Amino acid sequence: MPAWEYLTTPLMIHNTAAILNSWGSDGWELVQVVPGPEGGLVAYLKRPVVKEA
Template sequence: MPRWEYLTTPLMIHNTAAILNNWGSDGWELVQVVNGPEGGLVAYLKRPIVETN
């Protein structure tokens, strides 16, 4: 079973695609976007943890 690491990041409404593409190029997958506690958007992302033995 894969293990995951998670990340949350604020999204600037005028630059969402660039922000998400940047994280995606590092292997992060978008899980959800929600309204943050201060009214902005927050993205939740995940990626598998690479096991090095």
């Protein structure tokens, strides 16, 4: 079974694609986008944990 690490980040409506593309280029996969507690959107992302040899 792979091990995962997780990240949450706010999304600005006018810059959503750039934010997600930036995280994606670092290996993060978008899992879900939900409304934030104070408005706006929050993205949940995951990526496999890289085990050091």
